[in-house]
Amino acid sequence: MSNSSSAGHAGSRHRGRGTIRPALRRAAVIAVTAPVAGTILFGTSAFAAPATLDPAEQSIADNLDVRVQDTRLGPTLSGVVIDADSGGLVWGHDATTALMPASNTKLATSTAALTILGPDHRFTTKAVYGDGVVTLVGGGDRTLTSADLDTMARTVAAVLKEAGPSSVQVRVDDSLFPAPTLATGWNDGYYPDSVAPVRALVVDGRHVTDTSVDAGRTFAKLLARRGVTVTGGVARATAGTGAALLAQHQSGALSDIVEHMLKVSDNDIAETLLRATALAAGRPATFEDGTAVVRQVLGQYGVSLTGFEIHDGSGLSRANRIPARTIADILDLADTAANGPTLGYIVDGLPVAGEAGSTLGPEWGRFDTADSRCAVGRVSAKTGTLTGAIALSGLTKAGDGRWKIFSFIENDSAADPAATKDALDGLAATVNGCWA
Template identity: 80%
Template structure:
C-alpha cells in the first residue's frame, strides 16, 4: 500500500488560523473543568480575540480544481447516490470552496457524527487524559470501580487482581466478596433515534465499567465476574455472587489501571468506528465540563465546543455520540468544517489525532479496508493509500468525509453524505469512493 497521506499532510501549508492560539484555548478549557454555578461551558469573551469571519465562496479555481468540480458535477448524478445528497469540497489551506451540492442541507450523517464527538472530547478532556479503573477494599469486600474506560481488557484486570491478592495475603485475608460500582454514569437509556434493536449488537447499554468490549446487557456485572474469577485464580476465595454497589467512603484503594491516552483512544475509535467508545467519550466529556453524564448533556457540550471553534451549527442536530441515532442531522459543510478545523496546524496540539485516526483507503483493519470492499473498483483503486476518510453507514444513510492531496499538490477536505438511495449499499459506497478518487484527481 502506498504511504498514508498523514505523513506529509501539513507540508507546505501556510495559512492564517481561524481559531484561538492553543494556549488560550487550553486555558479556557481548564477553567471550566471545575463547574461554577450559573456559568456555561466557556465565557462569552474567552475566544473573542480569535474569532474570524466564516469561509467565503471561491473566487477562482485552478485547473486541477476546475477538473474536480466539473467531474463531480457529472458524477454526483450517479443513480447509486439517489436524489438526497449533500456534498462539499474545500481547499484545506485557503478554505476556498471548490465544489458543493446542497452542502448546507442537513442529512443523517451516521458515524460521521463521531468527528464532532472526538472534537469535543479532545478539547475538553485534553489528548493526554487517561481513564482510571480502581479496586478498593472495605468490610471484607473488594469493589471494582468503573472509570469509564471502554478499552479495559481482561489482561488489565488480571494485573489489578494480582496486586489486590498480594495486598490481601499480606493482611492475612484469604476470602472476599466482590461488587461493582458503575455509578460514574447514570443508568443506561436509549438515545433519541435509537431503538431496542441496537442492544447489544450495535452498541451495549452505556455503563462506566466493561471488559474486553463485551456486548452484554450488564457490562459492569460481566466485568466484575471476570475480576472475581481472576482473584480466585490468584488464590483468594470469592464468596457469594458479584453484585452492584457503591464504594464506601471508608474503603482503601488497593489497585488501579489507567487507560492509554485519550489521543490513542480517539484514533482507534475512528479507525474502526467503535460506537461504544464514542458513547463513553460523550459522557466523559459532559462530566469534564461539569455536567451530568447523559446523552443530552454530552450533546450540549459538543455544540458549545463547536460554536467556540466558530463552526456553524445551522441545521445541526445530534442526539448521541456515535451516530447511531436516526434523528441526527448534519450538513456536509459542517462535517467538512470540523475536519478542516482538525487539520488546521494551529489546532494540531489538540485535534491532530482526529486526522491521524481517519481510516486510509485500503488500510486493512479499518473501515476502509479491503475486507469491507472499499476502494476496489476500477474508478477508485487508484486512490488506495491516498485518501483518509471517516465512514458512516446506517440503513438509508451512507457518508464518507476526509482529506486527500489533489492533482495540484494541495490538500482538499471533502464530505459526501447520501440518504435514502434505493441502490445496494455496497454499490453506493463504491460510488462515494469514486467521488473521493475524483477529488484526489487519480480518477480524472
C-alpha cells in the same frame, strides 16, 4: 504514537504554518482541560468563495457535477470540497443541507473530547477494599482488558494475603455514569450488537446487557485463580468513601483511544467519550448534556452550527442531522497546524483507503472498483453507514499538489448499500484526481 509525533505529522502533512483564519484564532485559545465557558462564540464558516479555480480544481468541480448525478447516490446528497490551505470552496452540492450523518458524528464527538479532556487524559479503573468487600470501580475505560484486570487481581491478592482476610465478596461500582437509557433516535434493537448499554465499567469490549457485572465476574474469577476466596455472587454497590485503594489501572492516552475509535468506528467508545466529556465540563454524564457540550465546543471553535443536531456520540441516532459543510469545517479545524497538538489525532485516526483493519479496508469492499482503486493509499476519510444514510468525509492531495477536504453525505438511496459506497469512493477518487 507519541503526542509530539502525531501532532507534527498532522500539521506538516496537510497544512503549513501560514496565516490562521479568524475562526481558527479563536480555536487556539480554548483551554483543553477546562470546562467550556457558558458563552458560545458563533463564528462564520471558514469557507470562502474562490475567485477562480486552478485547472485541477476546475476538473474536480466539473467531474463532480456529473458524477454526483449517479443513481446509486439516490436523490438526497450534501457534498462539499474545499482547499485545505486557503479555505476556498472548490465545489458544493446542497452543502448546507442537514442530513443524517451516521458515524461522521464521531468527528464532532472526538473534537469535544480532545478539547475538554485533553489528548493526554487517561481513564482509571480502581479496586478498593472495605468491610470484607473488594469493589471494582469503573472509570469509563472502554479499552480495559482481562489482562489488565489480571494484573490488578495479582496486586489485590498480594495485599489481601498480607492483610489476612479469610474471604471477600466482590462488588462493582459503575456510578460514574447514570443508568443506561436510549438516546433520541435509538431503539432497543441496537442492544447489544450495534452498541452495548453505556456503563462506566466493561472488560474486553464485550457486548452484554450488564457490562459492569460481567467485568466484576471476570475479576472475581481472576482473584480466585490468585488464591483469594471469593464468596457469593457479584452485585452492584457504591464504594464507601473510606475504602482502601488496593490497585488501579490506567488506560492508554485519549489521543490513542480516539485514533482507534475512528479507525474502526467504535460506537461504544464514542458513547463513553461523550459521557466523560460531559463530566469534565461539569455536567451530568447523559446524552443530552454530552451533546450540549459538543455544540458548545464546536461553536467556540467557530464551526457553523446551522442545521446541526445530534443526540448521541456515535451517530447511531436516526434523529441526527449535520450538513456536509459542517463536517468539512470540523475536519478543516483538526487539520490546522495551530490545532495539531490537540486535534491532529482526528486526522491521524481517519481510515486510509485500502487500510486493512479499518472501515476502509479491503475486507469491507472499499476502493476496489475500476474508478476508485487508483485512490488506495491516497484518501483518508471517516465512513458512516446506517440504513438510508451513507457518508464519507476526509482529506486527499489533489492533482494540483494541494490538500483538499471533502464531505459527502447521502440519504435515501434505493441502491444496494455496497453500490452506494462504491459511488462515494469514486467521488473521493475524483477529488484526488486519479479518476480524472
